[in-house]
Structures are given as structure tokens and as C-alpha cells.
Amino acid sequence: MRVFIIHNFYQHAGGEDVVFRQEVAELSKHHDVHIFTRENKRGLKGMMQFLTYPFNFFVSRKIAAAAREFKPDVVHIHNLHYAIGPWFIRPLAKMGIPIVQTLHNFRLLCPSASLFFRGSIFTASLDEDFPWTAVRLGALDGSILKTFLTGFTYWVHRKLGTWDRISRFIVLSTFAKSMFQKSSFPAPSGKFAVRPNALDAYPRQEKRTDRFLYIGRLSEEKGIAPLLAAFADLPFTIEVYGTGPLQDFVEAMSKQNGRIHYHGFQPPEVLSLAISKASALIVPSICYEGMPMTVIEAFAQGTPVLASNIGILAEMVVPLHTGMHFDPFDQSHIRATVTAWADLGSEAKKGIAENCIAAYKRHYTLEKNMDRLVAIYEEAIHTKKRQAQ
Template sequence: MKILYLVHQFFPEGYYGTEKFILNTVKMVQKNGNKVKVITYSLHNPDTFPTADAEILSKEYVYEGVPVLAFRHRNVPPDSHVHLQDEQVFAFAQTILARENPDLVHVGHPMRVAGFVQACMKLNIPYIVTITDFYLQCVRGIMLRPNQLLCEGPEEGRACETHCHIPGVRERLAAARSIMASARFLLAPSEFVAAMLQKEFQIPVQVIHHGMSYRKIKRNHRVYGHNDTITFFYGGSLTSHKGVHLIIEAAKQIDSNRMRIKIYGTGDPGYTEHIHRMAAADSRIEFCGKYTENDLSEIYQQVDAAIVPSIWYENYPLTLHEALASGIPALVSNVGGMAEKIKDGYNGYTFRLGDANALAARMKQLVSDPSLLNHFKANLSNFMIPTIEQEIYSYSRIYSSIV
């Protein structure tokens, strides 16, 4: 069968959780003998696109054996990341879908590519949607109000109008409902994300947990003594809702030279500059920049505990998957998809969301007695993250039931 995958950004331009999920899925489905192509939005310089006489520019390339079609507006609308309806993308999508003639479309993220979903509806092309975050029910995408308090849901738009003062949100929610209602299947990687969607839209959501490609995973078998130095690790996007500043605030409360912190990733320039300034006087904190999946085995041999300090619900970050599969315990905020996998005191620690003092207390426990990690690592040896093969088997059954 021929399957198209829609995602808001893709490698090498975008390389975080949803992009990894799509890349891993596409590679496995392609390996199983199916024709695949990723369709994605790009913010690259319009001069790098070969088409010259159109409002929608496009180009094709191959990434690690995966064919990709990238497109963009000639002049990107400032709110293109918000709207679920775009006539220019809709018209372009109909042309592309007619040309590609797919048996099925799998939506990995609808941001900026929702016009393709609407074109699927018009052309009667079946599609499924994997909900990897809260974008369809939240304009901000993260269920976090401007005052940094968690939101419990849009409440048919009332909460958005009251707390975020967003106009037109009811129409957007109607468009989101239409996208989900017309999908053959709605899927989510965590019970929490599924429950949030069902609460707002009363639409059934099936859970398929993200699988892990163990080919690039090497388990960390380090054993700790009471006086060892330990290295904490953060990997992911450097944006405010990811809570990296909490790690730096917590580090300031720990007066010990037996602690190191490695921060990997890139992101919002303003926020990145801010956390660099916060950490400037602390030589224990190292900013390591961009990393790829190929770097994972080496990185996880050099660190001892992962920190996922998100101040939003978080769906279920692949960084956490990778750490646990590598035998690395984790310290995570106590809400959302993260709390599904970390049992406090068993395979890591949870701490109160947004509370740097609570995070510092957990970090101090490990710095004071690193041998506590031995208990967590022993428990992780009995903790199995699903394989990518198991995940793709579940998706393949869904594909076959539709086509």
C-alpha cells in the first residue's frame, strides 16, 4: 500500500519527539514493503525552493532513505501555526494528493498541514491521526495559560476566551472536531493525552505507546558508590514550557562539586540566551548543543540521571523513553504522560510541577548518596519499553483494517 505521512516539520529542519516518531514509523513501514512519503512544512529560505510562480513553494528530497515533500507559503502568514484552515494549502494539497494517489494518510501533527487533512475529506482519502500533543484543543498547544498555570481544557472555548483572550477559538475547535470526527482512527501515545481529548470532544481515542528502536540503544550498567560524582542530563527543546530554567534554579541550591549537569538541545533564541545567563557562573553546567539519535548511545554512557522538568502536562516525551531504555533513571514533573512511567522511588523520582525547590530536594538526595541509583537501575532492568516493531505492528493492523 502507499501511505503519506503529514507532520508540521521534519528532519533535518525539525528533529524532536514527533519528528522522531514519524521517522521511525516511516522507516519500519517502508522496510515492510510499503511505499511511503512524508509531507511537511518548511521554514527554509524560499530561494531554496525550485518552484517560482506559485504562492505555495515546494521541493522534494530524501532523508535517510525516506522521500520527503516539503512546502511553504511564499510569504508565511504570521498565524500559520494557529489556523486549521488555509485555502492556499487546501488547493495545493488537492493537487498533490491527486498526483500521489495514496491508499491512506497518517497525520503525525496537523500544524500548518491541516489543509491536507481537509483535502483528504473532500477526495474521500482515508486518514488516521496520532495525537502527540494538545494542539487540536489548544491554540497554544501546551495547555498552559499565559500566567503559567495549567489549563484543564478549552471548555468549548469558554476557558480560552476567559484566560487567554483568544478570538475565533470556537471556530477553531469546530474545525478540530471535524478533523477528528472524520478520521478512521484517533490514536495517542499515552493514557493521559487520550483522556484529555475524550474529556473535551467525547471522541474515542485508542492508545498505542511509542516504541523504541533498540538498535541505537546501549544500556548503561554503571554501579554507584556513596561518594561518586553524578551527571544529570536534559535533552530536548530549549523553550520555556520545557522548564530547563528549573534545573538551573535547583542547581543553585546544591553546594556540591560531586554534581554535573549536561543540557542538550536547541530552541527559542531568547529563552536559550536567558538560561545561558542563569548558568554563566556555574561551571558544573554544560550546554552541549544539538544532538541526534545517533549520539544517544554515547550520551547515555556519560550521564547518570535524566531530568524532565516540563511545566506543562507533557504527552510522553521520547527523551524519557530513551533514558529508561538505556537504564537511566529519571526525575520528572508529577503530571501528564511522564507520571505514567515514573513510579516515585522505584525507577526515579517525581517532583511537584514547576517547583525548583522540590526538584533541588530530589537532586540533593542523589548527590548525597549516588548509590540510590543502583536501586532504580535494578528496577529498570525489569522495565520494558515497547519496541518500535511492536508499535508498528499495531499501526500495521490499523492500516490493513482500513485499506
């Protein structure tokens, strides 16, 4: 199969970039793969990229030319924001090429992409034809202009029927599918295929410690601030890995409290080892996550997960089977959950660890994930052929 994969890198690397690289590497083992990428820039060049976001004819021509030369059986889109934009979908569809798009976030529904704003879940855009509420509030980076242009980009392509040209939308969970289905986004249920993220990992079988672990971006929506505030009153140790806008806060908390250990940014092998030794991974997000790779890695290592009881996390983590849930907006509930986990017996923890490994093998192995991806490609190709008859 000839697969043309398109991806836009953010200025700061994220989970979407990991998934893109992983899929390219795996598909290339058995298929002919061609990629087209762009990267968001800073300064004047970045401003020009953003201003051409809705109608980037220059990039569109380049992608169309590459498609004519490569002659793909299917096109797979990951991220379009913002140096690529959606315009290229139209000429590729005119060529009769089936197009699949992975929806790593909720940007097609709201400029915020995360459905998070000012410390809480933000869903006003789901019922609006144009996201005026998000624009008025500056839901994207606190900027009315950036929010408007992003909202306009996806709104105008709704009106132009650009998204109708996508053969399949890949979502990471049934929760994500339900969010799109109950929104104003004009796509039938049959166009959505649920396919979780995956990881090629194995249990390290390291000796467990009694320490808790946080790995992720140090930002408001990830819930790191209330988590550490809760831990300040607990007799347990937490190891924190990551960088972000709240790094100064985390460093200050680490200096004030000897049980909060901050390690900054670390390579994947260090993080994997930390996960394998932890008593539990804590994911305190107060936004709707896509599908955290750290949770999948934890399951692969047999490390239980204590997670927020919202969004995909409520779906991935099963209480007292693969971990526990807590209310991320309630520090007392965070403390109670951490304490309850620490007090759980060793046999119960061992059983939960075994359940985590079983969940990984059942849902998140790379082999099963890639088989599902190829099946989605084949469905899209078959549907396109049937429509052409």
C-alpha cells in the same frame, strides 16, 4: 499496504519531526509509502501560510491529487500546523479513504497546544466551545491574532464536522486520552488508540558517573530555570544540552557555577552517550509533555529518570522503580529529590536501572510500536469498509 503520510515541519525541528521520519523509514521497509510535507516559513510567505490555515484550498488540491494518483489504503496525518491546515481531510474522506491522525499535542483542544501559559498549566480551553480565554490572553506566542486564528481553525472544523471524518486518533498515553475525553472535543472514546512513541536503541553499558543530565529545549515550560536555580545550592554536577530562548540565562548560570556545565546543541550520538553515563536524567517540565523521546532513550540505556509529577511524566516514571518524582514548582522539593537520589545505595540504583531497561523492552521498542501502528491502520480500514456496506 499503501500508506500516505502527511506532515508539516515547524521552523525549528522538534520531536514530532523525529517520529515522522522514523515511522516513514520503518514503514517503507515493508509497505508502499508516499509522503506529503510542507514547512512553516518566516516573513511574508509565512504570514500568507498562516492566513490560509483554516481553508488552505491550494494545498488541499495538491494532497487530493496525490491521493488519487497513489491510491492509498490509509492516510496518516502527523502535524497540520500551519502551512497545511485541516481542509484537505474533507476531500480525502469523500474518496472513502480511512484517515488516522496522531495527536502529538493538545492543539485540537487549545491554541497553546501545550496547555501551558505564563508559568503554569492552562486548561481553560478544555471546557469552552470556542477558546475565548486563550484568545483574550494571547496564549499562543503572546499574540491575540495568532491565538484567535488558530482557535478559529480548529473550532470551525469542529462545526463543519471535519474531525468526524477521522477514523482513528492516536494519542501517546492514557493521560492524553483522558484529557481529550473530559474536554469539549466531540469524539467518542472508541476513536482513540493509545500508542506511545518508540526508539530503536540498545544499552551502551558505559561506566556511570555521579553527574545529572538535562536534555531539551531551554524554555520556560521545560522548567530549566527553576531546575538550575535549585542546583545552584546543591553540591552536585549537572550537564545541560539544548538551545532555546533561555540560552543566555543558562550560559550565565554556567559561568557563575562551576557545577553547571552547558554544552549547547549536540548531535544524537553525543546525547545518547551522555545519557548512558549519567547518574540520572532530569525532566523538570512544568507543562504537559507529549511523550519525551529523551525519557525513552534513558530507559533504553538503563538510566533512571527524575521527573515532574505531572501529566505523562507521572505516568511514564514510577517512583523508586524507574526513577523519582518531584514538584517542578517547588525548588526545595527538586533539591530534596536530587539529594535523595544521590544518597540512594548502589544496589538500589542498579535495580532501578534494570527496571528501566525492562520498561523500554516492554513498552517502547520500535518493533512493537510499528506492529501496533499497522494494527491501528488495519482497524481504521476495516471500520471504513464496514461503514460503506
